[in-house]
Amino acid sequence: MTKILRPDAVVIGAGPAGLGAALAAREAGLEEIFLLERDFELGGILPQCIHDGFGSIVFDQVLTGPEYAQRFIDKVERSGIEVFLDTMVLELRSDRSLVAVNSRDGVLRMEPGAVVLAMGCRERTRHQVLIPGYRPAGVICAGAAQRYINIEGLMPGRRVVILGSGDIGLIMARRFTLEGAEVEGVYEIMDHPGGLTRNLVQCLHDFDIPLHLSHTVTFIHGRKRVEAVTVAKVNENRKPIPGTERLVECDTLVLSVGLIPENELSKKAGVVLHPATGGPVVDELMETSVEGIFACGNVVCVFDLVDYVTFTAEVAGRGAAEFVQGRRRWRGEVPVRPGRNVRFVVPQRLRCLDREVELYFRVQRPERSVRVRVLVDGRVVHSRKARMVRPPEMVRASIPAGALNEGVREVVVEVTPDEKEA
Amino acid sequence: MSFKARNCQLLPTRAEIVVVGAGVIGCAIARELTRYTPDVLVLDKENDVACGASKANNAEIHSGIGEDPGTLKQKLNVRGNRMYDEFVRGLGVEFKRQGLLIVITPRSAPPELLERMNEEDRRRFFTEVIPRGIVNFGKKAGITGLRILSREEVFEREPNVTREALAGVFDPNYGMVCPYKLTIALVEHAVLNGAKVFLNTEVNGFRVEGGRVRAVITNRGEVETSLVINAAGVFADEVADMAGAGGFRIHPRKGATLLFDRDVTSEYVRSSVAEFRLPGMKKTKSKGGGAMPTVEGNLQLGPTAVEVEDKYDTSISAEEIEEIFERFHYLLPDFPRDAVISAFSGIRAPTYEEDFVIEASDKVFGFVNVAGIQSPGLASAPAIVEMVMGIIKDLGWELEERKDFIPERPAPIKFSELSNEERHRLIMEDPRWGHVVCRCETVTEMEVVNAIHSIIPATDMDGVKRRTRTGMGRCQGSFCGHRVAAILARELGIPVTEVTKSGEGSPIYVGRTKDLLLQNDLRGERLVDEG
Amino acid sequence: MRRKHDFICINCPLSCTVELFEENGEVQEVRGNECAVGEKYAVTEYLDPRRRVTTTVRVRGGVLPVVPVATSAPVPKRLVREVVRALAGVELQAPVEMGQVVMPDILGTGVDVVTTRPLPAKRD
Structure with missing residues (x-):
């Protein structure tokens, strides 16, 4: 077997998170950085997201997914970061040692100074939402369909029903339509759409594709290939209402029913995960519960914008550098708690307490005319008006530098009605 | 060949x-x-x-x-x-012998029967009469090694079993x-x-x-x-x-089973676990099914038993899913519902x-x-x-x-079960061992190729899946599907659009992108010509 | 005749439903919007809606069989499907550069269609 490699840092995954983290670690002065990617090229999910809408915050420009990725890929190629493609990490331990494998090097053993987890997320499948029926060909997740069409150049179906109105589902409705397939409709179990308004308008309305709210698929027909699905209206408990069933002929059912952070490796390393995010509990450097293991992007929680993924990646990359360079100091332990109408906040804890911290959170329910506030031991350190907050859209807030110290007990993030307006 | x-x-x-x-x-x-x-x-x-x-x-x-x-x-x-x-x-x-834990609960006997007993009789009925009855039943059938367990011993063996358990019998066979x-x-x-x-x-x-x-x-x-x-x-x-x-x-009957993510449920039950019902109480023709760890370590719940008309009916109904959830919610109150990765139904x-x-x-x-x-x-x-x-x-x-x-x-060699030294040696012999195709189950390209060229060759996605476990993990093939399809096409010498999930009539793809647009164009032109 | 057209503003999470009234194609009134952005959005969507089109085109000899492309600027919305259709028969030869013009001045719009990533040639 090959000798043990000891780079300064190993970044696992070369999507927007991994690319950003590796570059940030490099800029912060780390010499030897390995970027491990299981696909044959860099970019993660971005190369298949050929639509535009990426980068409005990071680059102040609206780019397609491949264009957004290319800006980072070009930099990585000039940076001296060592890239391992087609490389799968098989083991990761709490002492940061890891085992990876590829066709060229065989089994690689590494003991890096720091590890950055950037594995992204995966899609929920039909079984995770337990759709009854047969198990024929033609039932696919929206992201997989996107890969087939945009990367492999292959059509997964001609007549399509889409379950779930998350952004990928909406984008695939347009993509199938443009490729000459017929999208019969998009069905959403909730009484409101899951995706951004922009996608509702430009992916569905532009092409007269109907969106059926409070509907779900109750049966998949077809023994060999999908022949039809039964759809039905659901009640307020999201249970199908008898008598509302309708048979829809189709050869494909595309599912856009949610994303799950991919943390199998994190678990192997003993990283503590958060029940609400499904990703590691992190501090303001994106350091997990295991010392020297950092995490960023969708492995931490599913972000709505790639720009935020890039921001957390830069924090994690710099954090890894601080750790390896022996500059990272913990001054305390301050929990960040979700307050009124907040489902979760990332990061969940603060330990360095010496810098401005960007917080990302999701609300529990839509609310108009609100104030987003951050309280340090009850003292408001950030307060900002928002006309509208919605669960699908991540909200940002920040703790200014100097607002934290060793004596602080807790930080609370809350969304409250904006009294001035009410 | x-x-x-x-x-x-x-x-x-x-x-x-x-x-x-x-x-x-x-x-x-x-x-x-x-x-x-x-x-x-x-x-x-x-x-x-x-x-x-x-x-x-x-x-x-x-x-x-x-x-x-x-x-x-x-x-x-x-x-x-x-x-x-x-x-x-x-x-x-x-092949492993994980044993079966038969759990005796207050639901193990019909209420009519229990009504006639005082509290002490009921206790004895559940902790002595029923367990001894099971052991004696086994003895008569020639089943050896059955052991009566106290309530505490039940929890010691299977900590996730309902606190309502009163006693148990362990069948090591x-x-x-x-x-x-x-x-x-x-x-x-x-x-x-x-x-x-x-x-x-x-x-x-x-x-x-x-x-x-x-x-x-x-x-x-x-x-x-x-x-x-x-x-x-x-x-x-x-x-x-x-x-x-x-x-x-x-007369065909089908049975549905739910399978859970191994990472979440490994060791959730160590043996098969089933709830005892007095004879005559069974609602279905199935032996009632149970919770059990598969040889790979996934938690499995089921099966149901539903009479069907069609010998090809392997569908799962919403009622069956509900039935499984209901039944096991009692036996294993906090089983991880969210970790379901697959639901399948088989014909009997x-x-x-x-x-x-x-x-x-x-x-x-x-x-x-x-x-x-x-x-x-x-x-x-x-x-x-x-x-x-x-x-x-x-x-x-x-x-x-x-x-x-x-x-x-x-x-066949399973890469995931090898030591790192063996893995390395294989990759140096053939680089296809180093190409991990299925990330959830760590299946390499070489294993897929071997399955396609095995004595009974895998000729479709399900055939490869049954032999190598590609697509059997938590992502259910979202990641590896197109990779396996491409290998099948290459090894079988067919276009990828002819690769099927389970034989004729189950293609994975309907064609290449642009095909539909170009066909529609031709159709459009013809219409104009004819018009 | 005065007619009403509804638009959903996409510029912020409020997603205002904006009503635009016109007579003989002339915008007379816009209401339902909570800010000026909504009015401008509705007027543009009525008078000259435009979209940036993204799709793929086939590539011969590349590491992948298709490469993503986009219009270098938004084109009239009514032409979106036709742009994609016009590109269906195009086949490039690898290697493909990023930003390579696939079709100049597509459908006479004055807008070029360009690739949005590089695609190396496949090595045998």
């Missing part, structure tokens, strides 16, 4: 023994026959072995504790269970085996010893002359033979009728008598029915084989053991 060449091979014109049906029973019988003669032909209408009941059942090797006394099922189950270690030896198939991997191993072992297997070969009839079977008529020609073993599973009644050797009816082949039909036909000489093999058919398989061999001897076949029988079937 290439896939196409193999598929176009001519059916032999003669075979000493023909086995109809390549499920676990047919393949086990074929393997046993090859100990005596290599001239065994196995036929199946599907494109792979284990495509019927052997594909999707609970994989459990029961002890016989759930069977009615005096039935052939109980007799063969008890004996089959004892024979299992020997049965799987040399096949390279994982229960085991698990992967039913389709076992079937593949058995048939490959048979082939190594000379048997021939023809898939995509449907039996349409038999030539019977003078009360003796003379030939099997298939969609690919006729095979002369004087001995037919009918192991056609859910179609066994129809096959028997074709020869005039029938007289029993199979019971007769109306609900017992196995294993006998030489009294109407057609040389025709042996092995039918009605529903649960515990997998567990009974070794004893069924033994019984069939006895029947064949009784028919006058002289069975002399071959000297050249190969006792072992080499198991």
